[in-house]
Amino acid sequence: MELHQPAVEELDLTTILQALGDPVRLSIVRELAVTGEQVCGSMALSVSKSTRSHHFKTLREAGLTETRIEGTHRHISLRRDDVESRFPGLLDAVLQPQPAAL
Amino acid sequence: MELHQPAVEELDLTTILQALGDPVRLSIVRELAVTGEQVCGSMALSVSKSTRSHHFKTLREAGLTETRIEGTHRHISLRRDDVESRFPGLLDAVLQPQPAAL
Numbered sequence: 001m002e003l004h005q006p007a008v009e010e011l012d013l014t015t016i017l018q019a020l021g022d023p024v025r026l027s028i029v030r031e032l033a034v035t036g037e038q039v040c041g042s043m044a045l046s047v048s049k050s051t052r053s054h055h056f057k058t059l060r061e062a063g064l065t066e067t068r069i070e071g072t073h074r075h076i077s078l079r080r081d082d083v084e085s086r087f088p089g090l091l092d093a094v095l096q097p098q099p100a101a102l
Numbered sequence: 103m104e105l106h107q108p109a110v111e112e113l114d115l116t117t118i119l120q121a122l123g124d125p126v127r128l129s130i131v132r133e134l135a136v137t138g139e140q141v142c143g144s145m146a147l148s149v150s151k152s153t154r155s156h157h158f159k160t161l162r163e164a165g166l167t168e169t170r171i172e173g174t175h176r177h178i179s180l181r182r183d184d185v186e187s188r189f190p191g192l193l194d195a196v197l198q199p200q201p202a203a204l
């Protein structure tokens with residue numbers, strides 16, 4: 001099974017920003033930045049299975065994450081170096097500790 | 103007339119990313135970063151007047167821009183310092199010259 005994953009030179013800023021502009025997807029990206037590769041199903045997310053799949057797909061198609069299939073599991077990891085090489089500083093800015101909302 | 107413009111401590115990362123994740127809004131932000139304050143109606147955008155108004159509203163409500171009303175004109179400017187103070191490096195990363203898409 002082939003999953004579409006854009007090449008680094010295909011990464012598009014608007015698409016990346018759209019993918020990051022969702023609280024659940026941003027939390028996935030934050031978690032992957034800390035933990036490294038994870039099995040998709042093992043991530044604790046307070047959304048339904050279909051919503052979860054949609055978010056993983058959005059992140060993958062934007063080029064923020066890589067999905068690796070191994071047997072019946074999907075492993076997801078952050079394409080930090082790829083995103084950094086194309087949009088330097090963007091992920092660092094997004095992943096920095098957030099100021100508390102007032 | 104009062105326009106809602108969030109205080110700097112109310113700026114929300116997801117909302118900012120959503121606002122930036124649109125090609126027209128991103129082009130408005132880029133232009134304002136170069137030109138400084140502009141009269142809304144004077145910006146050359148290839149969208150209808152209502153779409154344009156929607157984009158200006160989205161940017162203002164996200165806290166990316168400030169709108170100042172003077173007579174019958176609205177003047178729009180980028181809240182670069184406010185966004186920088188809350189999300190350091192984010193606007194610089196977004197505004198840097200983009201690599202050509204292949």
